[in-house]
Amino acid sequence: MDRIAEPWGSRTPYGSGRQWPVRVDTYLEPGIDEHDVDAWVQSASVLHSNGDGLDIAVRDGRVVGVRGRAVDRVNHGRLGPKDLFGWQANSSVDRLTVPLIRRDGRLVETDWDTAMAAMVDRARQLLAERGPSSIGFYTSGQLFLEEYYTLALIGHGGIGTNHMDGNTRLCTATAAAALKQSFACDGQPGSYTDIDHADVIALYGHNMAETQTVLWSRVLDRLAGPNPPAIVCVDPRETPVARLATVHLAPRPGTNVMLMNGLLNEIVHNEWIDHDYITAHTVGFEELRARIAQYPADEVAHVCDVPVDDLRAAARLLGRAERLLSTVLQGFYQSHQATAAAVQVDNVHLVRGMLGKPGCGILQMNGQPTAQNTRECGADGDLPAFRNWANDAHVEELARIWNIDPMRIPHYTAPTHLMQMMRYVEDGSLRWLHVSGTNPAVSLPELARVRQILRQDRLFLVVQDMFLSETAQLADVVLPVAGWGEKTGTFTNVDRTVHLSEKAVDPPGQARSDLEIFLDFADRLGLTDKDGAPLVKWRTPEEAFEAWKRCTEGRPCDYTGLSYDKLRGGSGIQWPCNDEYPDGTERLYTDGRFFSAPQVCESYGRDLVTGAPLEPTEYRAMNPLGKAIIKAAEYLPPHETVSEEYPYHLITGRTLYHFHTRTKTGRVPQLQDAAPEVWVEMSEHDAYANEYREGDLLEVGTARGSVRARLRVSGIRPGVLFVPFHYGYWDTPAGHEPGDGDPRAANELTITDWDPASKQPLFKAGAARVERVAASEGVPSAAPTTTASRPVRAGVTQTTGGPAGTADEMIGEVV
Numbered sequence: 001m002d003r004i005a006e007p008w009g010s011r012t013p014y015g016s017g018r019q020w021p022v023r024v025d026t027y028l029e030p031g032i033d034e035h036d037v038d039a040w041v042q043s044a045s046v047l048h049s050n051g052d053g054l055d056i057a058v059r060d061g062r063v064v065g066v067r068g069r070a071v072d073r074v075n076h077g078r079l080g081p082k083d084l085f086g087w088q089a090n091s092s093v094d095r096l097t098v099p100l101i102r103r104d105g106r107l108v109e110t111d112w113d114t115a116m117a118a119m120v121d122r123a124r125q126l127l128a129e130r131g132p133s134s135i136g137f138y139t140s141g142q143l144f145l146e147e148y149y150t151l152a153l154i155g156h157g158g159i160g161t162n163h164m165d166g167n168t169r170l171c172t173a174t175a176a177a178a179l180k181q182s183f184a185c186d187g188q189p190g191s192y193t194d195i196d197h198a199d200v201i202a203l204y205g206h207n208m209a210e211t212q213t214v215l216w217s218r219v220l221d222r223l224a225g226p227n228p229p230a231i232v233c234v235d236p237r238e239t240p241v242a243r244l245a246t247v248h249l250a251p252r253p254g255t256n257v258m259l260m261n262g263l264l265n266e267i268v269h270n271e272w273i274d275h276d277y278i279t280a281h282t283v284g285f286e287e288l289r290a291r292i293a294q295y296p297a298d299e300v301a302h303v304c305d306v307p308v309d310d311l312r313a314a315a316r317l318l319g320r321a322e323r324l325l326s327t328v329l330q331g332f333y334q335s336h337q338a339t340a341a342a343v344q345v346d347n348v349h350l351v352r353g354m355l356g357k358p359g360c361g362i363l364q365m366n367g368q369p370t371a372q373n374t375r376e377c378g379a380d381g382d383l384p385a386f387r388n389w390a391n392d393a394h395v396e397e398l399a400r401i402w403n404i405d406p407m408r409i410p411h412y413t414a415p416t417h418l419m420q421m422m423r424y425v426e427d428g429s430l431r432w433l434h435v436s437g438t439n440p441a442v443s444l445p446e447l448a449r450v451r452q453i454l455r456q457d458r459l460f461l462v463v464q465d466m467f468l469s470e471t472a473q474l475a476d477v478v479l480p481v482a483g484w485g486e487k488t489g490t491f492t493n494v495d496r497t498v499h500l501s502e503k504a505v506d507p508p509g510q511a512r513s514d515l516e517i518f519l520d521f522a523d524r525l526g527l528t529d530k531d532g533a534p535l536v537k538w539r540t541p542e543e544a545f546e547a548w549k550r551c552t553e554g555r556p557c558d559y560t561g562l563s564y565d566k567l568r569g570g571s572g573i574q575w576p577c578n579d580e581y582p583d584g585t586e587r588l589y590t591d592g593r594f595f596s597a598p599q600v601c602e603s604y605g606r607d608l609v610t611g612a613p614l615e616p617t618e619y620r621a622m623n624p625l626g627k628a629i630i631k632a633a634e635y636l637p638p639h640e641t642v643s644e645e646y647p648y649h650l651i652t653g654r655t656l657y658h659f660h661t662r663t664k665t666g667r668v669p670q671l672q673d674a675a676p677e678v679w680v681e682m683s684e685h686d687a688y689a690n691e692y693r694e695g696d697l698l699e700v701g702t703a704r705g706s707v708r709a710r711l712r713v714s715g716i717r718p719g720v721l722f723v724p725f726h727y728g729y730w731d732t733p734a735g736h737e738p739g740d741g742d743p744r745a746a747n748e749l750t751i752t753d754w755d756p757a758s759k760q761p762l763f764k765a766g767a768a769r770v771e772r773v774a775a776s777e778g779v780p781s782a783a784p785t786t787t788a789s790r791p792v793r794a795g796v797t798q799t800t801g802g803p804a805g806t807a808d809e810m811i812g813e814v815v
């Protein structure tokens with residue numbers, strides 16, 4: 001099957017409460033078939049958060065393909081287009097293979113000793129002259145658990161800086177913040193198997209069809225089977241999810257809280273609620289009831305600009321569902337009032353008592369493959385294993401595990417979030433920044449400012465990457481890393497499933513794993529514990545994993561029952577996994593018990609409007625018995641909104657075929673050809689009003705900058721523009737400066753602003769104008785036709801992969 005043309009593959013229908021059938025997807029390099037493969041090495045996908053289990057095919061020391069793992073609980077053998085083809089990026093000719101160092105303004109090749117010494121010398125000097133707060137770490141949602149835990153120990157316990165964050169700040173900070181508000185602790189309550197049982201599935205700002213393609217196949221198979229679930233979709237674009245929805249609400253961007261309050265008001269007003277559950281297991285219901293009463297359906301429909309009948313229809317589905325599954329992602333997390341909106345989805349479940357039972361799940365989704373681990377391990381600034389920085393007993397316990405003085409672990413205030421770290425770099429207090437596995441020169445908002453900040457002479461910038469990314473091009477030292485398939489480690493997906501990913505092949509040239517680099521860094525800095533022994537007490541991934549297990553003992557994310565051996569051979573396993581739950585745990589909160597007791601909880605919560613952390617005493621007074629917390633929120637108008645000068649709402653996001661800044665997918669022919677260049681989506685209504693045509697070259701401008709892109713007339717809501725954020729400048733032809741000449745990165749346009757509670761930047765909340773630069777001459781834009789960017793008019797060539805995009809499917813029992 002051509003899996004570029006048919007991203008979700010063949011249907012294997014199944015009914016409510018049944019097992020999702022197995023379908024094993026395989027793609028091998030042309031000319032290779034299964035018996036040419038020397039070894040199949042166990043792993044899982046790292047190009048999204050779904051965690052599709054797969055085996056890597058190796059021949060002559062090279063990766064030659066992948067095959068889905070039939071036994072894995074996540075995918076039952078299926079793979080998506082990025083899973084099938086994305087691995088080819090590993091063998092690109094332009095991988096980084098030796099360290100680079102800046103000399104006389106230019107990056108030149110060097111050896112590991114010189115590169116590491118430069119980085120360590122500068123860190124030492126700054127520590128002596130300016131202290132730990134001059135040092136910062138910015139990591140990823142794409143490394144392995146073992147690497148994050150090591151980095152967290154070095155940062156929190158060794159150097160003692162509070163300036164540590166992950167690109168999870170841009171990604172799933174709001175998922176964590178919402179879970180901390182509602183349950184006082186991170187960790188997804190739900191399970192993917194809830195799809196097998198649900199009678200209503202609600203997707204809030206989540207284009208699952210494009211961003212977790214295999215999870216969407218599971219939904220498609222339910223839709224094709226007996227007793228299909230109803231689908232509620234909340235998204236201003238006509239995504240593949242919206243097209244199959246029972247009710248599609250396409251709200252005005254930035255009005256999610258208004259919409260949620262309206263839905264909750266309908267649900268509560270109609271008494272579609274579980275009073276016993278509310279009384280036994282929650283606090284805060286009366287405040288919610290009073291708040292949402294101020295959001296009558298007519299007014300909500302007006303502000304959100306959705307038909308009031310659709311609003312009521314959606315509320316009825318949510319209110320009468322017997323098994324409700326909700327998923328939330330960037331349409332909420334990166335929009336105005338992110339945490340407040342995401343929390344209202346939790347509230348729907350709490351007032352309906354729809355939690356901890358088959359089909360009744362909340363998935364405050366992650367985006368990146370290992371984002372859960374960034375958060376768990378504390379590489380995002382939180383303390384490891386969901387410890388509470390504001391609880392001295394938690395800090396002392398961690399200090400005991402690490403054998404250091406508790407005062408060495410910064411906990412005087414909340415960890416510094418990335419946008420604040422960038423500000424510290426800008427004003428010169430942060431002078432040494434280590435960036436691993438992320439490309440901020442494309443993925444952060446307001447790129448002109450970001451480039452200026454990262455380019456400063458007084459900043460010492462270290463970038464650890466597989467490729468010479470836009471960010472690496474600005475670095476003082478570039479360290480070449482081993483990527484997925486070239487190193488061993490574990491990672492955890494959205495529904496808490498832990499997978500082992502084994503090393504299949506050697507990395508190119510002198511590249512080293514992130515773990516090896518972190519260990520070398522700690523050694524060279526001479527970091528020690530309070531007895532003078534080396535601070536980091538492990539050398540291998542498996543030893544790091546064993547150390548992590550000890551750190552999680554007794555915490556919500558308890559890994560003590562897992563081991564590399566246990567993760568080998570079968571399916572991934574969901575945490576908590578310990579003596580009590582030796583096979584892992586399908587759902588959290590099954591008995592209405594939470595991790596929210598004041599002495600246990602990870603967080604005391606924050607004010608949703610100001611973001612101020614609650615004091616321990618305030619939390620104890622509010623939730624002394626450790627129940628779930630129903631937190632009401634008022635709707636506030638967005639900071640930036642449309643005006644005469646900037647009449648369109650601008651939202652940004654993804655397409656099915658690319659991953660982020662394309663450092664991998666842009667190097668894979670099947671994926672790059674499916675979505676070769678940036679485009680801008682506009683409704684037919686707006687195109688007609690402006691006399692624009694499909695394929696016209698438009699300039700999209702905001703108060704920050706501009707981007708040139710060809711027009712795709714799509715099913716997007718009138719008044720809204722969409723620009724995918726994948727297109728940076730690493731493949732800019734020689735002689736062009738990134739950002740000059742052909743501005744195409746969506747983040748040239750986006751605003752420096754963030755949610756007060758989660759500190760997640762607002763990538764989907766801006767005002768823009770457009771003008772035409774050149775007419776199309778009848779040539780359509782190159783945007784994919786299989787996805788949300790499907791053209792409204794015929795005449796655009798369909799997106800296909802041809803023979804190169806063809807992969808095998810085997811439907812049936814376990815092979």
Ligand SMILES: Nc1nc2c(c(=O)[nH]1)N[C@H]1C(S)=C(S)[C@@H](COP(=O)(O)OP(=O)(O)OC[C@H]3O[C@@H](n4cnc5c(=O)[nH]c(N)nc54)[C@H](O)[C@@H]3O)O[C@H]1N2
Binds near residue numbers: 336653
């Ligand atoms: N193909 C692919 N898959 C990926 C990734 C990728 O780059 N490519 N990245 C992974 C990562 S890290 C992430 S975080 C996830 C993201 O996965 P998603 O969140 O599903 O993807 P996005 O396209 O960022 O945004 C989802 C939707 O939000 C809608 N939206 C915008 N503004 C609003 C609003 O105000 N209200 C509402 N209700 N909706 C709005 C957009 O129209 C868009 O369709 O995907 C993961 N999977």
Ligand SMILES: Nc1nc2c(c(=O)[nH]1)N[C@H]1C(S)=C(S)[C@@H](COP(=O)(O)OP(=O)(O)OC[C@H]3O[C@@H](n4cnc5c(=O)[nH]c(N)nc54)[C@H](O)[C@@H]3O)O[C@H]1N2
Binds near residue numbers: 142443444465746
């Ligand atoms: N406008 C706009 N901006 C956005 C978003 C949006 O929707 N709109 N979404 C935001 C979201 S949700 C996310 S997650 C971010 C993503 O933004 P980034 O994190 O900047 O995106 P990536 O391209 O995934 O960058 C990861 C880098 O890590 C490298 N890498 C891969 N594997 C490894 C490894 O094992 N070790 C090391 N050291 N490096 C590795 C890759 O080559 C790549 O350069 O973008 C955010 N920015």
Ligand SMILES: [Mo]
Binds near residue numbers: 171
């Ligand atoms: Mo993300």
